Each structure stands twice: as structure tokens, then as C-alpha cells.
Amino acid sequence: MNILIKNANVLLADGKVKIADIAIKDSEILAIENIPEIFKAEKVIDGTDKLATAGFVNAHTHVSMTLLRSYADDMKLMDWLENKIWPIEAKMKKEDIYWGAMLGIAEMIKSGTTTFADMYGDMDQVAQACIDTDIRAVLSRGIIGVAPNGNQALEENKILFRDFNNANDGKITAMFGPHAPYTCPPDFLQKVVKASEEYNGEIHIHLAETKGEVENCLKEYGKTPIALMEEVGILDRGVLAAHCVHLTDEDIQIMKKYNVRVAHNPGSNMKLASGVAPVPQLLKAGVCVGLGTDGASSNNNLDMLEEINLATLLHKVNTLDPLAVPALEGVKMGTEYGAKAVGLNKVGLIKEGYKADIVLFDMSAPQCYPRHDLVSLLAYSMNGSMVDTVLVDGKVLLENRAFTTIDEEKIKYEANRCAMNLTLR
Numbered sequence: 001m002n003i004l005i006k007n008a009n010v011l012l013a014d015g016k017v018k019i020a021d022i023a024i025k026d027s028e029i030l031a032i033e034n035i036p037e038i039f040k041a042e043k044v045i046d047g048t049d050k051l052a053t054a055g056f057v058n059a060h061t062h063v064s065m066t067l068l069r070s071y072a073d074d075m076k077l078m079d080w081l082e083n084k085i086w087p088i089e090a091k092m093k094k095e096d097i098y099w100g101a102m103l104g105i106a107e108m109i110k111s112g113t114t115t116f117a118d119m120y121g122d123m124d125q126v127a128q129a130c131i132d133t134d135i136r137a138v139l140s141r142g143i144i145g146v147a148p149n150g151n152q153a154l155e156e157n158k159i160l161f162r163d164f165n166n167a168n169d170g171k172i173t174a175m176f177g178p179h180a181p182y183t184c185p186p187d188f189l190q191k192v193v194k195a196s197e198e199y200n201g202e203i204h205i206h207l208a209e210t211k212g213e214v215e216n217c218l219k220e221y222g223k224t225p226i227a228l229m230e231e232v233g234i235l236d237r238g239v240l241a242a243h244c245v246h247l248t249d250e251d252i253q254i255m256k257k258y259n260v261r262v263a264h265n266p267g268s269n270m271k272l273a274s275g276v277a278p279v280p281q282l283l284k285a286g287v288c289v290g291l292g293t294d295g296a297s298s299n300n301n302l303d304m305l306e307e308i309n310l311a312t313l314l315h316k317v318n319t320l321d322p323l324a325v326p327a328l329e330g331v332k333m334g335t336e337y338g339a340k341a342v343g344l345n346k347v348g349l350i351k352e353g354y355k356a357d358i359v360l361f362d363m364s365a366p367q368c369y370p371r372h373d374l375v376s377l378l379a380y381s382m383n384g385s386m387v388d389t390v391l392v393d394g395k396v397l398l399e400n401r402a403f404t405t406i407d408e409e410k411i412k413y414e415a416n417r418c419a420m421n422l423t424l425r
């Protein structure tokens, strides 16, 4: 479909904001400003006084964990996982994964996220939710190698790849998801490397999230998690590494050498008291750093504009340098860098030839005045509730804050039903 967004304040690829029209042809951005005479719009969207940005890329989440939002708070990671999260996840059924994913996808679209990278179980249900909502997604089967069903989970990841890589007109792609070095020993990780070579897939993994993880890794293997991943061959495969909080300078050099991409999760790292990732050093070293929310049970929402805000503020105070992560860098981490981090090309910018994943923000609220600098307003004043219109792959999914295809009330009802039943099992 030919869509014309007229007269919007467009955040362009060069970081400048300009009032312009955006012509969309099918799934791509055809032109910005200089619209060809022959372009005939079948739908016109008035962008007057709205801010148009590339859709946010949530570079790391476990979307179905929306069912566990507010279920277990104020705990450190391993206590939280071992004593609350893993026991109740063991009771989850396929419909829980589906409705939890639908709830999370609805929340993400409504707050401006157009792509997410996921790692969980029963990923056929997450994939189906992506098909039912038309969001863009990079899906991996989270694999706990030490679990009795580690090999089964690896087989499920191969099936995910076979059945859903490039599915839904290419909006779904797949990766392999070994959970973490502390749940996937080296010999199992080598099986994952082999499978990823067989399927030409990349790898999504939690790395160096806590001080305890690093200390235990050094004790058991005499190496940091990053160095161990280099040894077992994981880094050769193309890696999206979530967290990367506790790193040495040598780790950062290894990450640069292997072009490791990072999903920085400031909200989750703060909520689980995991630490502050050395994002300014990673960016300075030329490592690609995107942003993720992690799951809604350790954040506790999936609002990427909030994550951008957290990233811009956290690193200022942690380094006592107001330029540690400036506004535009934070926005780029949540869009352009995030797209690269999850392995997508032509996504993450409003640029000719890129995918038409576009968000229009309503700027009528008082906190959007005065208009000295719209990128500053986006990073430091606005919030996800100001999202008005969302397009993914050139399809309008949200318009005037209302979903065009999905039933929000049904999703909230079914997800809540599943969450309550889950706690009764």
C-alpha cells in the first residue's frame, strides 16, 4: 500500500529533525521530502505537530514474562531465578506463552516498539503471536543446557529456525538462544555452536550479568565469561550478548575483535541490583550497543522510551560525565544500534530504502513545550504513552492510539486469566 505521512517533524538518519513528508511504498520508505510526482497515496496520515521516529528495537526481552509482572520483586538475580521464576515457569503451558506474548506485544506496539529480540520456551507460540500482530521479531529458544531437557530444547531451537526464520514476509528471523555460561557448560555450548553453523544462525545469550557470574566463571574455568565464550567458539558465530555488565578491558577488546553486539538493559540491571554496564567504554571502543527491557518481571514494563531515558541518565551519574550517553546516542541505541545488535539491516532509521517501521508521537502535552530541541524532548521529557501511530513494514498497527487489528481488551482478559491460573497450579 502507498501511504503518505504529511508534514511531520521527522527525526532523520543524520540526527536532525525536519518538517517533511514521508512516502511509503509497500514495506519500505520510498522517499522523504522530495516525493516523486507519480507517487499516488492510497492513505494519507496527517503528521502535523507529531514527531516521527524510527520504531524502537527492544534488543532483549522474554516477552511472555509479562505474566510474571509484579510476581517477584526486590530480589537479586539468582535468588529470583532459582526460588521464584524458574519454579513457576516450569508450570507454564503453551497458552500462557501465547497470551503472555500477546500482552507484551500489545504493550510494546502501544509504546512505540516495532521490533523485539526474544529468548524463551514454546517459541512457536511467540512466533504465532508475532504473526497475529505483525510485529517484527528476532526469536530464539532459551536453552538451559544443564536442564534434563537441554538437548530437547536445542532441537526445538532448530525447529524454530526451520519453521519461522524469515516467516511472516521476513518480519520474523531466528537465532539460537543458549541461556548463559552458568546454565550451559562449555561442551553443551559447543553443540550450540555446531547447530548454529548447520543453520547459519547467530547466537543470543546472557553474558557477564552479575559479579557472582564472573567470579564463579573465573573460579571454575580460570576465564571471564567473555574469554570463555571466545574459547568455546560462541563469539565466532555472531553474538547478541545481553547485559555485559561486569567486563574487563580485555573483555571489551575481545568483544570488539569478534564484533559482539550488546543488549544493554539498564532497567533490569538496576532492578536486580546487578550493576552498571560500562556502556560509554563499549561505545568508545566501537562495540555496537542496543537497548533492551529484559522481561517485564525484572523491569517491570516494556517501554523502550523509558529504557532510553534510563540509559541517558544512568551513565551520566555513574561516570559524573553529562556527556556519557547524550540524548541522541540514547535514541540511536534504542533504534539504529538496536537494529544492528539484533542482526537486522535496513531497520532502525527513517531513511529511503529502509523498512517502514515508523512511530508518530503526539506532542500536544505540556511536557512537549517549549520546542528548543525535539531529540532532547524525546529522551528527557516524553514517555511511551504519547505514541499515537505505529507502522511496521509499512502496515499501520496503531492509529490515534487505537490498535487497527488486535483486540486489546481480549488480550488483557486472557493474559490475566492465564497469570492467575498459573499461580494456582
Ligand SMILES: CSC[C@H]1O[C@@H](n2cnc3c(O)ncnc32)[C@H](O)[C@@H]1O
Binding pocket: 062, 077, 081, 085, 086, 089, 119, 120, 121, 141, 142, 143, 144, 179, 180, 206, 209, 268, 294, 295, 298
Ligand atoms: C530459558 S528461556 C530464558 C530464561 O531466562 C530467564 N531470565 C529472565 N531474565 C533474566 C536475566 O536477567 N538473566 C538471566 N536469565 C533471565 C527467564 O526467566 C527464562 O528462564
Ligand SMILES: [Zn+2]
Binding pocket: 060, 061, 062, 206, 242, 294, 295
Ligand atoms: Zn534476559
